[in-house]
Amino acid sequence: VEVSSQMVWVMNTRGEPTEDSASWRMFTGRTKDEWSGRGWLEAIHPEDRERVASGLSQALETNDVYEVDFRLQHMSGQYRDVIARAAPVLNPDGTAREWIGMTTDVTDRRRAERAVHRYELLAANSRDVILFVRVADGRILEANTAAEGAYGYARDEIRRLTVYDLRPDSTRDAARPQLATADRHGITFETLHRRRDGTLFPVEVSARGVTVDGERLVISVVRDITERREAERRKDDFVAVLSHELRNPLAPIRTALHILGHAPSGSAKARRAREIADRQLQHLSRLVDDLLDVTRIARGKIRLVRGSVDLSLLVSRCVEDHRALLEQHSLEHRLSVPNGPVHVDGDASRLSQVVGNLLLNAAKFTPNGGSVTVSLARDGGEAVITVVDTGIGIAPEMLERLFEPFAQAETTLERARGGLGLGLALVKGLVDLHRGSVSARSDGANRGATFEIRLPLAEPAVTQPVEFVARRGEPRRILVIEDHRDAADSLRDALEIAGHDVSVAYDGPTGLAAARALRPEVILCDLGLPGLSGFDVASTIRGDAAVQPVLLVALTGYGRPQDVERARRSGFDHHICKPADVDEIARLIAP
Incomplete structure (x- = not known):
């Protein structure tokens, strides 16, 4: 002692x-x-x-x-x-x-007691199942609380089972060698486990052997991967759908280009081909924009440009903007808005996108001859926008996940009608950013659908309208700096057709030299350039008095808010996301 x-x-x-x-x-x-x-x-x-x-x-x-x-x-x-x-x-x-x-x-x-207590707390509070299994016979000696919820057995019942009892007949033979491998080296694998009611679910098992009181045991951590498998399936489905949707507009664009190369200039066929190409390009751009917006919303990267918005005016303009689409589908449309203004605090562009997406959705899922009704009303302290259609309706099980990204992309019907299933996800994301709510109702198949948006009302603010008057037809001296040669050359041709004097540089250093030599009035510059980035080109030009004054326009595929802000700090006057509309460029560069 x-x-x-x-x-x-x-x-x-x-x-x-x-x-x-x-x-x-x-x-x-x-x-x-x-x-x-x-x-x-x-x-x-x-x-x-x-x-x-x-x-x-x-x-x-x-x-x-x-x-x-x-x-x-x-x-x-x-x-x-x-x-x-x-x-x-x-x-x-x-x-x-x-x-x-x-x-x-x-x-x-x-x-040791504290360590054991910590491990007991860890096991008790773990969402994963933890099993202590005897190597000799596969008997489960102990299990944590999560095992009860996962398998439907009480813990005393689990301790009377073997790991083989948890496996379906199809994978039971593999369980013995896996247990032996876990004992010798440790192992991680995926398999199926059986619940008490006989249902099967996919699991990932990580197991390793230990010696306790002279007896070999395997500690197995079992994770239910049902959600992971579902996410992987939905991702695979979405990739397949995305591939399909991107190819759809590319096919008519390619055909239209072929027609333009063979049909007489100015002929009806050439005119129709140009209209098709333009329409499909708009569709392609919308797909990409929707994808980017969903990603930005999910990551909290959307920044609203808030101001006082009159919903009466905004809703009326949205319906008018989509009138041609609704008439193209032979849909009767009705509009009901209050006589006076209905003000909310919000981003007018994003709220227009919300109403527009609901109208696009209604047009897509309402058969020819149906109707779409849009209304705006006040309800207490809220503005309520309602879009009602007489379309194909919504199944009850679909209502629960209607506003999830890609949810619609799984249905055969959606595939037949096109789209990625992003429109309603965007609606919810943007409405949430405005501290509002969105809901959907339907009485079932072929009974139509009702979408309701609620936004908090705001006091009207005095705003000064800003008018922009562009003088057209005056030629400008333009420099295009773009490393994608087809994009640069086609943009040059389009601007030259409009009467402008256009030069092209295919990298940053050459573009900078051309700017100093040519003294252009306008520079259209990509951001991701070889040799010298567009940001560096802009900041260098802004620091060179010999090149001033010049209108700098960023023309790029980088459209995140941080890209726009960085472009502004670098000296760009405007930022345009690709694919750019030549008419939009013409408006920006008008003297």
Whole structure:
């Protein structure tokens, strides 16, 4: 006992040691003189000292057995957790003659207990199933709480099962070699597990062997990967749909280009081919824009340009803008808005996108001869926009996930009518950003659908209309800096047809040199250029007085808010996302 982590000592009824304790000296590193009297208290942690002394004094008065835990300074200088127990040796008359005690170092035990407690908490609160499996027979010896929810068994029932009982017949033969491999090397694999009700679900199992009390066990962490598998399936479906939707407009564009190359200029066939190509290009651009907007919303990258918006005017203009589309589908359309303005605080462009997407959705899913009704009303402190169609309706099970990205892309009907299933996801994302709500109702197949948007009303603000009057027809001296040669050359041709004097450079350094040599009035510059980025080209030009004044327009596929802001800081006057509309460029560069 004298050389162990247990210290034995004897003290008088005043709490002073009466005999030397070699084990105390060896543990604390203190001398016999330091130990004597009340000097032993100096080895106790200052925060525990008064508590230990007070408790001992009370025990000496009452002759009760004394037990206390505290921190004792080891000879290494570190404080260790100890438990001290002492009992009186009584005289025949019941008074105490002396006290015999023992102090035990419990630091390692406490650490182990804390570690076990942490692991127990981890296992108890883990969403993954944790199983302790005996290698010899596959018996499940222990399971955490998550196992009950995953398999539908009580824990006592699980402990009567083997891991083979959790596998369907089709994979049971593989379970034994997998258990053996887990014991020897550790293993991670995917398989199917069976619930109590017989249903199967996919799992990922990570297992490794350990020895506990001389017995080989395998600790298995089982994760339900149903959601992961579903996400992977939906991703694969979406990639296939995206490929299909991107190829759809490319086919008529390619055919239209062939016709333009062979049909007489100005003929009806050439005119029709140009209209087809333009229409399909708009469709392709809309697909890409929708994809980018959904991504930006999901990452919180959409920034609203807020202001006072009159929904009466906005809704009316949206319906007017989509009149041709609705008439093309032979759809009767009705509009009902209040006589006066209905103001909300919002981004007019994004709110127009919301109403436009609902109208596109109605046109897509309402057969010819149907109707679309758009209304705007006030309801308490909210503005309510309602779009009602007499279309194919919405199945009840679809209503729950109607506003999820790509949700519609899974249906055969959606594939027949085209689209990625992003329009309604965009509607919800943009309405949420405006602190509003969107909902959908339908009585089922072929019973139409109703979409309702609610936005908080706002006080009208005084705004000054800004008018832009462009003078057209005046030629400009233009420099196009673009590394995509087809894009650069076709843009040059289009601008030259409009009467402009156009030069082209295919990289950053050449473009910068051309700007200094030609002194253009307008520079249309890509951002992702070889040799020198468009940002660097712009900032260099802005710092060169010999090139001023010049209108700098970023013409690029980089359309994130941070790209627009960086372009502005670099010196660009305007930012246009590809594919650019030549008419839009013409308006921007008009003198």
